[in-house]
Amino acid sequence: QEYYEELIQSKKHDGIRVNYKGDHGKGVCANKDFAEGDLILKDQILVGAQHSLNKIDCVVCSYCFRFIGSVEFQIGHRLYFQSIASSIGCSSERHCHGSDVGSSTCSSGVTKEKSTTLPEEVIESLITGDVSLPFSDHFPLPEIIACQGCEEERYCSQSCADSDWESYHSLLCAGPNTEPPRRSALHKFVEHANETNDIFLVAAKAITFTMLRYKKLKRQNDFQNKSAESNFSLLMEAWKPLSMGFKKRWWDYVALPEDVDASDEDSFRQEIRDLAFTSLQLLKDAIFDAECAPCILFGSHKTWFKLSYHE
Ligand SMILES: [Zn+2]
Ligand SMILES: [Zn+2]
Secondary structure (H helix, E strand, C coil): CHHHHHHHHHCCCCCEEEEEECCCEEEEEECCCCCCCCCCCCCCCCCCCCCCCHHHHCCECCCCCCECCCHHHHHHHHHHHHHHHHHCCCCCCEECCCCCCCCCCEECCCCCCCCCCCCHHHHHHHHHCCCCCCCHHHCCCCCCEECCCCCCCEECCHHHHHHHHHHHHHHHCCCCCCCHHHHHHHHHHHHHHHHCCCHHHHHHHHHHHHHHHHHHHHHHHHHCCCCCCCHHHHHHHHHHHHHCCCCCCHHHHCCCCCCCCHHHHHHHHHHHHHHHHHHHHHHHHHHCCHHHHHHHHHHHHCHHHHHHHHC
């Protein structure tokens, strides 16, 4: 409760409050009438990631998720991946969002209609910006800023790049500047997530968010010479924003996919639980920090897996 009041106050909006009702949990209520177009609350998302398969369709800022580059770049990028997909004979497969976990069922939701492939040069000049399409200047997009470490993450602005680095990416960047052991451990972790369930990538962000927030709080604390706060309570504080959304463990909570029979529910839940532990172990190999160990422990019980159900 305090947490929400602080959040609402810090944003200087007094139009809403968070209420608790015994049976129904939390709810947001209005304190006054709103007019159309009023800003009610604006806040930064805690953790989020673009779905791996969606990366084929469009290029967005890794921090705020707005489209970046240019209309030509977006179209060129998509056509490029489509042409790769059709050249290896794979109908442009779409991940079926409903079914989680390992089951890499591809429902080809996208029609593979008349694959009119454009000549390579055309696609290339779309990507490089040598060609401009009519009216695209009416829809300018921010220029792409790549992560200076790995160049894999792309942003709409330096401030998004800096914020992402500060909140998550400094621990997850697998670029050439990262020490080789950690880099290869990160690669293994990402590979496992891509093969099983990319929710683990979001979960990794939740963990690094907590670890980095903890370190920041600790620095502030050391600076103010307050030794009273124990490391553990700082860690709890760092974890607080995420804890607000916690309901149940992921493997207990996630909806049963349609292709799993109800009688197999137990083994299904056990299976995704094992996946989650493997994934956590891989992440630990990459970013373990003894001081934050309780965080990883919590992770295994709470944050780590609760997130996925938002997917
Ligand atoms: Zn951005
Ligand atoms: Zn990077």
